[in-house]
Amino acid sequence: MQARQTLTHLQRLEAESIHIMREVAAQFRNPVMLYSIGKDSSVLLHLAMKAFYPSKPPFPLMHVDTTWKFREMIEFRDRRAAELGMDLIVHINEDGVREGIGPFSHGSAVHTDVMKTQSLKQALDKYKFDAAFGGARRDEEKSRAKERIFSFRTSTHRWDPKNQRPELWNAYNGRIHKGESIRVFPLSNWTELDIWQYILLEQIPVVPLYLAKPRPVVERDGTLIMVDDERMPLEPGETVQERWVRFRTLGCYPLTGAIESRAENLVEIIHEMLIARSSERQGRVIDRDQAASMELKKQEGYF
Amino acid sequence: MLDATSLRPEDTEAYLLQQSDKELLRFITCGSVDDGKSTLIGRLLFDSKQLFEDQLAALGQDSRRWGTTGEEMDLALLVDGLAAEREQGITIDVAYRFFASEKRKFIVADTPGHEQYTRNMVTGASTAELAVILVDARKGVLTQTRRHAFLVSLLGIRQVVLAVNKMDLVDFDRGRFEEIVSDFRQFAEGLGFESIIGIPLSALTGDNVISASDRTDWYEGPSLLEALDTARVGREQEELPFRLPVQWVNRPNLDFRGYSGTITGGRIRPGDEIVVLPSARTSKVERIVTYDGELDEAVAGQAVTLCLEDEVDISRGDVIAAADARPEVTDQFAAHLVWMSDQPLLPGRKLLLQLGPKQVSAQVTEIKHAVNVNTMEHTAAKQLELNEIAVCNVSTDQPIPFGPYKQEREGGGFILIDRISNITVGCGMIDFPLRRASNVHWQEIAVDKQARAALKSQQPAILWFTGLSGSGKSTVANALEKKLHLLGHHSYLLDGDNVRHGLNRDLGFTDVDRVENIRRVAETAKLFVDAGLITLVSFISPFRSERRMARDLVEDGEFIEVFVDTPLEICEARDPKGLYRKARAGQLANFTGIDSPYEAPEAPEMRLPGAEEEPDAMADRIIDELRRRGVI
Numbered sequence: 001m002q003a004r005q006t007l008t009h010l011q012r013l014e015a016e017s018i019h020i021m022r023e024v025a026a027q028f029r030n031p032v033m034l035y036s037i038g039k040d041s042s043v044l045l046h047l048a049m050k051a052f053y054p055s056k057p058p059f060p061l062m063h064v065d066t067t068w069k070f071r072e073m074i075e076f077r078d079r080r081a082a083e084l085g086m087d088l089i090v091h092i093n094e095d096g097v098r099e100g101i102g103p104f105s106h107g108s109a110v111h112t113d114v115m116k117t118q119s120l121k122q123a124l125d126k127y128k129f130d131a132a133f134g135g136a137r138r139d140e141e142k143s144r145a146k147e148r149i150f151s152f153r154t155s156t157h158r159w160d161p162k163n164q165r166p167e168l169w170n171a172y173n174g175r176i177h178k179g180e181s182i183r184v185f186p187l188s189n190w191t192e193l194d195i196w197q198y199i200l201l202e203q204i205p206v207v208p209l210y211l212a213k214p215r216p217v218v219e220r221d222g223t224l225i226m227v228d229d230e231r232m233p234l235e236p237g238e239t240v241q242e243r244w245v246r247f248r249t250l251g252c253y254p255l256t257g258a259i260e261s262r263a264e265n266l267v268e269i270i271h272e273m274l275i276a277r278s279s280e281r282q283g284r285v286i287d288r289d290q291a292a293s294m295e296l297k298k299q300e301g302y303f
Numbered sequence: 304m305l306d307a308t309s310l311r312p313e314d315t316e317a318y319l320l321q322q323s324d325k326e327l328l329r330f331i332t333c334g335s336v337d338d339g340k341s342t343l344i345g346r347l348l349f350d351s352k353q354l355f356e357d358q359l360a361a362l363g364q365d366s367r368r369w370g371t372t373g374e375e376m377d378l379a380l381l382v383d384g385l386a387a388e389r390e391q392g393i394t395i396d397v398a399y400r401f402f403a404s405e406k407r408k409f410i411v412a413d414t415p416g417h418e419q420y421t422r423n424m425v426t427g428a429s430t431a432e433l434a435v436i437l438v439d440a441r442k443g444v445l446t447q448t449r450r451h452a453f454l455v456s457l458l459g460i461r462q463v464v465l466a467v468n469k470m471d472l473v474d475f476d477r478g479r480f481e482e483i484v485s486d487f488r489q490f491a492e493g494l495g496f497e498s499i500i501g502i503p504l505s506a507l508t509g510d511n512v513i514s515a516s517d518r519t520d521w522y523e524g525p526s527l528l529e530a531l532d533t534a535r536v537g538r539e540q541e542e543l544p545f546r547l548p549v550q551w552v553n554r555p556n557l558d559f560r561g562y563s564g565t566i567t568g569g570r571i572r573p574g575d576e577i578v579v580l581p582s583a584r585t586s587k588v589e590r591i592v593t594y595d596g597e598l599d600e601a602v603a604g605q606a607v608t609l610c611l612e613d614e615v616d617i618s619r620g621d622v623i624a625a626a627d628a629r630p631e632v633t634d635q636f637a638a639h640l641v642w643m644s645d646q647p648l649l650p651g652r653k654l655l656l657q658l659g660p661k662q663v664s665a666q667v668t669e670i671k672h673a674v675n676v677n678t679m680e681h682t683a684a685k686q687l688e689l690n691e692i693a694v695c696n697v698s699t700d701q702p703i704p705f706g707p708y709k710q711e712r713e714g715g716g717f718i719l720i721d722r723i724s725n726i727t728v729g730c731g732m733i734d735f736p737l738r739r740a741s742n743v744h745w746q747e748i749a750v751d752k753q754a755r756a757a758l759k760s761q762q763p764a765i766l767w768f769t770g771l772s773g774s775g776k777s778t779v780a781n782a783l784e785k786k787l788h789l790l791g792h793h794s795y796l797l798d799g800d801n802v803r804h805g806l807n808r809d810l811g812f813t814d815v816d817r818v819e820n821i822r823r824v825a826e827t828a829k830l831f832v833d834a835g836l837i838t839l840v841s842f843i844s845p846f847r848s849e850r851r852m853a854r855d856l857v858e859d860g861e862f863i864e865v866f867v868d869t870p871l872e873i874c875e876a877r878d879p880k881g882l883y884r885k886a887r888a889g890q891l892a893n894f895t896g897i898d899s900p901y902e903a904p905e906a907p908e909m910r911l912p913g914a915e916e917e918p919d920a921m922a923d924r925i926i927d928e929l930r931r932r933g934v935i
Contacts, residue, residue: 015606054592171658
């Protein structure tokens with residue numbers, strides 16, 4: 001008898017994610033995949049290509065653009081969507097643009113609320129999506145560890161952490177009333193290491209910002225901020241320096257701290273991560289605004 | 304444990320290769336905060352170097368604010384994620400945690416222990432292959448330990464680790480440990496566990512958590528991590544007969560038709576004979592398609608797409624199974640139910656039942672007995688409250704393929720959904736199928752439909768008039784009702800416009816509202832049939848599925864579909880209410896026949912040529928048909 005190989009943990013995680021995506025395609029009329037261009041989104045998109053093969057994924061990608069993303073992210077986004085033949089919706093909160101909302105002028109909290117949270121809700125209402133995939137993982141943050149894979153949202157996009165639907169076996173309850181929606185997290189059970197291992201194993205393209213190279217940065221409140229365009233005002237005493245840096249997470253460039261690194265390929269990144277002593281969300285300014293910050297943001301409709 | 308902090312760059316690739324070969328074990332921890340459950344998980348994360356510096360710093364901050372361990376780090380705060388939980392010092396909801404050893408990756412479902420959170424524990428247990436049940440060494444086996452063991456067994460977990468915690472507080476006393484393990488074994492007899500491993504440990508100090516402690520030199524068993532590393536994973540599923548519940552029909556173009564789903568049992572190769580249930584059509588597997596190429600073989604746990612040799616009509620929710628080991632198909636079965644809603648379960652109420660991708664209408668026909676979760680005693684019950692467990696008979700409105708839960712979890716575990724609120728209100732585990740005649744129990748009512756109808760010298764029926772606006776439905780129905788009245792029969796006419804003024808005043812003309820409109824009318828008509836009346840329903844009812852739904856509500860022969868078949872041009876020329884004109888002018892959206900479809904009946908009981916005959920003549924034809932059918 002042939003020696004029997006049990007599925008590896010990555011094979012199991014992959015199968016679980018594919019199962020979730022197929023449930024969404026079958027249960028909802030108008031799903032969308034929220035595409036944030038980061039490594040988790042790259043894995044999500046790759047899994048979607050697998051889940052429906054030889055069909056194309058039966059939903060579009062949507063990027064909520066705050067207008068403050070790294071330029072390399074935008075280039076990568078447009079290139080990937082074109083290569084894979086996916087429909088891409090880009091949504092910008094024009095009200096926020098008109099009012100000139102930005103992280104430098106209004107601070108990270110207002111900027112994130114208007115250009116990300118409100119903008120996302122605007123887009124979901126505009127296109128009447130009844131399900132939206134996101135790349136969030138349970139290992140990222142404490143309140144995410146308790147969120148369901150099918151996460152119910154009211155017609156005003158609110159999450160009620162104390163009143164979640166029980167989720168058993170692989171039976172996902174996607175029933176909703178008109179106007180309500182479900183956020184779906186197929187990567188819930190993946191860890192950061194799983195994501196990188198999978199990217200390496202499957203050779204999934206990621207934004208080059210994850211790899212180290214000399215980039216113009218300023219040091220501000222102990223965080224290295226990359227000067228990605230001319231909109232970044234320098235404070236007295238600040239100078240732009242060329243340093244070898246890379247990013248562990250990608251968001252709005254003024255709110256995303258770089259780390260000093262010489263890791264120029266995936267294996268080196270993973271090596272740095274394995275010996276690292278600080279978690280990936282540390283680079284994000286927004287989580288630290290207040291205690292239980294993510295839980296509050298999620299309740300209000302932030303992913 | 305997995306400690307890669309000293310890994311050299313040049314070894315990374317080899318290390319990753321080894322890491323990607325790991326197995327995955329999902330387990331659940333049961334116990335309450337007092338037992339040190341959250342501390343134990345915090346300890347596993349902490350000692351396996353899964354925590355980063357900033358998380359540790361945040362933990363230090365949280366410990367000072369909410370901690371219960373004085374100056375020590377309160378590891379429990381790592382896992383209590385919600386603000387309400389930190390404030391109240393309790394665990395409310397299931398949290399999933401991740402860590403790894405050199406051999407395995409682990410997903411831990413951390414669940415609350417109090418009785419009022421039974422549903423959360425059941426949720427966490429549903430996907431676990433092993434349970435760690437915590438006991439405080441000072442307190443021994445308590446009522447809640449028994450409850451946890453019972454629930455774990457109910458959800459089909461066969462491997463148990465009995466973690467006797469806080470051994471440091473009983474001086475690592477061997478006698479105390481052995482007494483507790485023996486108590487537990489005695490009680491757990493009959494719960495069907497395949498293995499029970501007792502481990503003396505201290506989550507607070509770390510003894511016997513990761514490696515053997517020198518403070519328990521009398522203990523020769525594994526540490527907790529060693530037990531987790533050697534537990535059985537996954538293989539059981541592969542031993543089952545082949546099953547694939549179809550999630551999604553994959554049709555990119557006319558040349559390809561595949562059936563996508565996750566294999567829940569066994570293995571499959573091209574050429575294997577399969578059967579599709581419930582239709583019982585057979586075929587052979589032609590190809591196993593994946594993005595990474597076609598496979599020679601696929602096993603339980605894999606998500607694939609199957610192409611068959613024959614054209615078979617298969618839809619979502621059907622099960623493709625090994626032809627020589629078919630699952631049973633039934634619409635009546637006995638099951639263990641766990642009720643998860645604040646609103647009690649009432650037998651007879653219609654619910655939705657979801658078993659894998661299959662969703663059907665269902666009801667609990669009888670509660671055989673409730674089970675006391677603390678004592679496992681059987682008690683009588685008329686309804687079930689939140690967190691109560693019972694053995695019930697369940698009936699579905701169509702036959703479903705299933706496997707007994709004890710043998711195949713994925714094939715026998717279902718959730719129950721409330722039709723109005725859409726909330727998951729319960730879950731169940733199928734025990735065995737029931738034969739219909741001998742097991743259906745209905746609420747008995749002395750005066751029934753037949754009695755009422757007999758008094759009126761008629762058989763109750765629904766005459767469902769469907770057709771375009773202006774086709775003449777209501778005119779014919781009115782003429783018919785007059786004739787029935789003159790003949791001394793009891794009838795009632797439900798007319799679209801009239802009902803929309805009252806019962807359905809809140810509904811518009813979107814597809815969703817149209818469906819609800821018909822559902823309410825159909826249910827009303829059903830009540831009138833139960834009252835013994837000849838019920839005339841005059842509604843455009845443009846969708847086949849809703850007319851089908853109305854038909855299915857009543858017994859065979861009671862539903863008579865009357866299609867008033869008048870061509871659109873004639874209806875539009877008549878335009879008795881001026882609606883077509885408005886619709887054409889764009890002042891009226893979703894108008895049937897103009898910008899909303901009308902799905903004509905395929906096999907109506909009667910088809911009336913509305914453009915050719917007078918209403919009175921058509922009413923006479925219906926009278927003849929009713930006589931022929933014995934309704935009047």
